[in-house]
Amino acid sequence: MNAATQPLETEVVIVGAGPVGLFAVFQCGMLKMRCHVIDALEAIGGQCAALYPEKPIYDIPAFPRIEGLELIERLEQQAAPFHPIYHLGQQVVAVSRLADDRFQVETSAGTTILCRAVILAAGAGAFGPNRPPLKGLEAYEGTSVFYMVRRREDFRGKRVVIAGGGDSAVDWAVSLAELAASVQVIHRRDKFRAAPDMVERMQALTEAGKLELVVPYQLSALEGEGGRLSAVIVADLDGQEKRLKADVLLPFFGLAAKLGPIAEWGLEIDKHLVRVDPTGCETNQPGIYAIGDLAQYPGKLKLILQGFSEAAMAAHHMYGRVFPGEALHFEHSTTKGLAL
Ligand code: FAD
Numbered sequence: 001m002n003a004a005t006q007p008l009e010t011e012v013v014i015v016g017a018g019p020v021g022l023f024a025v026f027q028c029g030m031l032k033m034r035c036h037v038i039d040a041l042e043a044i045g046g047q048c049a050a051l052y053p054e055k056p057i058y059d060i061p062a063f064p065r066i067e068g069l070e071l072i073e074r075l076e077q078q079a080a081p082f083h084p085i086y087h088l089g090q091q092v093v094a095v096s097r098l099a100d101d102r103f104q105v106e107t108s109a110g111t112t113i114l115c116r117a118v119i120l121a122a123g124a125g126a127f128g129p130n131r132p133p134l135k136g137l138e139a140y141e142g143t144s145v146f147y148m149v150r151r152r153e154d155f156r157g158k159r160v161v162i163a164g165g166g167d168s169a170v171d172w173a174v175s176l177a178e179l180a181a182s183v184q185v186i187h188r189r190d191k192f193r194a195a196p197d198m199v200e201r202m203q204a205l206t207e208a209g210k211l212e213l214v215v216p217y218q219l220s221a222l223e224g225e226g227g228r229l230s231a232v233i234v235a236d237l238d239g240q241e242k243r244l245k246a247d248v249l250l251p252f253f254g255l256a257a258k259l260g261p262i263a264e265w266g267l268e269i270d271k272h273l274v275r276v277d278p279t280g281c282e283t284n285q286p287g288i289y290a291i292g293d294l295a296q297y298p299g300k301l302k303l304i305l306q307g308f309s310e311a312a313m314a315a316h317h318m319y320g321r322v323f324p325g326e327a328l329h330f331e332h333s334t335t336k337g338l339a340l
Contacts, residue, residue, distance in 0.1 A: 023078075053069035
């Protein structure tokens with residue numbers, strides 16, 4: 001089946017695979033609503049996975065301490081029995097209401113999904129990396145230039161150049177120094193804005209000859225062929241250039257979130273957030289819900305635990321729309337078990 005021509009069908013489309021979108025899969029699943037989940041990032045997890053995978057979170061109920069990525073793995077596990085279909089690496093570009101009151105959701109990859117309700121769990125909008133302004137960069141993206149590390153092992157034996165001065169640059173420099181052929185860290189200052197203990201570890205590795213700091217330098221150009229990098233050219237503040245042999249460049253200049261197309265779907269937007277009715281998280285467009293960081297109402301706290309509760313409320317609220325004429329009898333999970 002060709003996704004570009006043949007629309008997919010489901011009960012609910014969830015825009016955003018952050019912690020709140022993932023929990024919405026579970027909540028919808030418990031009410032027998034099947035979900036497709038779309039995220040602009042290549043991996044699930046939203047802010048937890050992309051911004052602080054290894055930082056401990058202390059305010060998730062029943063977890064005195066849990067790291068960002070572990071929370072996501074557990075949420076994925078909790079949602080798995082309901083077989084969500086993930087469409088990753090694609091942005092939702094349009095949501096339109098059809099004559100039969102269903103919705104047509106379209107993505108940047110040409111996927112079209114028809115559904116009865118839409119849940120926007122889109123945080124601050126679609127995430128994308130801040131790209132360095134280098135000529136011909138696109139040709140290397142995905143083959144030699146990566147904005148996120150998914151599997152450390154992919155870098156074993158590679159000559160790695162890391163650019164940036166924040167937590168990601170320092171954390172990955174320390175981590176990859178163990179298995180890469182070489183790690184060079186380029187930063188335009190000699191001070192790093194990262195956790196002090198990690199900066200200390202990076203400096204110790206530098207002194208031990210396991211890592212090289214190339215400071216103060218900035219990225220200047222890339223060399224290579226057919227998407228395979230052979231060198232990264234860097235320049236100091238006087239424009240003096242240096243050529244670093246490299247197989248891989250990891251530019252860590254942060255992620256930028258853009259509300260993007262969501263702002264064009266006729267929703268009531270207040271300071272980049274979507275206003276909802278807090279009794280069920282429905283927006284001013286019946287059948288379109290907003291939960292998690294994106295949702296705004298009086299008393300809103302931008303906390304994961306509040307997003308979880310919003311997911312439950314939205315799922316219950318939309319039931320009558322998804323299954324017209326069917327009454328919803330509230331039951332605890334202990335009574336009904338997993339409603340598979
Ligand atoms: P997000 O996690 O932002 O995920 C939204 C997803 O939607 C993103 O992956 C994005 O790519 C995707 N998306 C958006 N628009 C589109 C589109 N059009 N098409 C496709 N995909 C789209 N909260 C706590 O409760 N406790 C903490 O201790 C805590 N610590 C934090 C520490 C840091 C450093 C940061 C940055 C945040 C912290 N937070 C904490 C906040 C918490 O991470 C957020 O509240 C939470 O991630 C919100 O989840 P979400 O699912 O609503 O959105």
